[in-house]
Amino acid sequence: MNYKKFQFNFVANIKSKKKFKMKKKLAITLFLIAISQFYFAQTTRFIYQVSMKSDSTDKTNVTTENARLDISPEKSLFYGEGRIKRDSIIQRMRETRNFDRNTMQNLRTSIDYIVEKDLVKNITYFKTRLGRDQYTYEEDRKMDWKILPETVKIGEYETQKAETFFAGRKWYAWFTQDIPFQDGPYKFKGLPGLIIKLEDEKGDYSFDLQQSKKITEFPNFDNRFGNPIKVKRTDFEKQEKIYRKDPVTFVTNSFTQGGGPTPPQSMGGGNRPGGGGFRMDPDFRKQMEDRLKEEVAKNNNPIEILSK
Incomplete structure (x- = not known):
């Protein structure tokens, strides 16, 4: 066999294998990118x-x-x-x-x-x-x-x-x-x-x-x-x-300042007279106060620690 021809074929085969490996790597990379894009396209x-x-x-x-x-x-x-x-x-x-x-x-x-x-x-x-x-x-x-x-x-x-x-x-x-x-x-x-x-x-x-x-x-x-x-x-x-310091006063003040949903009111004169204020049902108020105090007392270890 002609030595130069053998050398040429040998080098060509090496280059062909390298190209094949490069194409294979590129195909795998493109496949992974496609999978990633498909994954991201979903909710x-x-x-x-x-x-x-x-x-x-x-x-x-x-x-x-x-x-x-x-x-x-x-x-x-x-x-x-x-x-x-x-x-x-x-x-x-x-x-x-x-x-x-x-x-x-x-x-x-x-x-x-x-x-x-x-x-x-x-x-x-x-x-x-x-x-x-x-x-x-x-x-x-x-x-x-x-x-x-x-x-x-x-x-x-x-x-x-x-x-x-x-x-x-x-x-x-x-x-x-x-x-x-x-x-x-x-x-x-x-x-x-x-x-x-x-x-x-x-x-x-x-x-x-x-x-x-x-x-x-x-x-x-x-x-x-x-x-x-x-x-x-x-x-x-x-x-x-x-x-956290005084939840009852905080919530009561937000009620009296108006805005937002209205809590249950007393049956007589429970609406906001004169366009301001309301008279909260006493039972509801007591339940609300007890619940707020209990919530704050039991939630003294929040996920975010507030600075003093």
């Missing part, structure tokens, strides 16, 4: 089990509820499953003006907030109720993560551990790159994959992924109870401190 609901030790005087008392993290390419919503049920029943009560106090008493939830994340603009909004008013603010604190070398398999997912200090607590998160969402429960986000498990250093709060499924649309919370009051986070925290 997915992740259901977490949330465990809370809200009472620092009784750490054996653990409240457990389910919460949802709904994610689309543009935004995500984190909220309690109990919130959906409660809002629907309360809305029906408002429409019929038929307030069943026993039913309302059974609708209490510890996840009485909504966290909405604009994934395009990288903005997090927190929405909750203080007294009878709805508040919303934009989260202005940066979440700095330290990714640790520790890995562990949680369920079907390979996860890696990370840590951060946020809102007065040190948090540990286990995230997986198998799910290409840089998101997680509550306000947590920014890791290179979905947060599967999250807990604070003291074990007071934990979020554990239970299941996921595709959904067609987000629940609609907008304007269900009027427009929320937009404030800065620091101003909201000031209001929260006032509420």
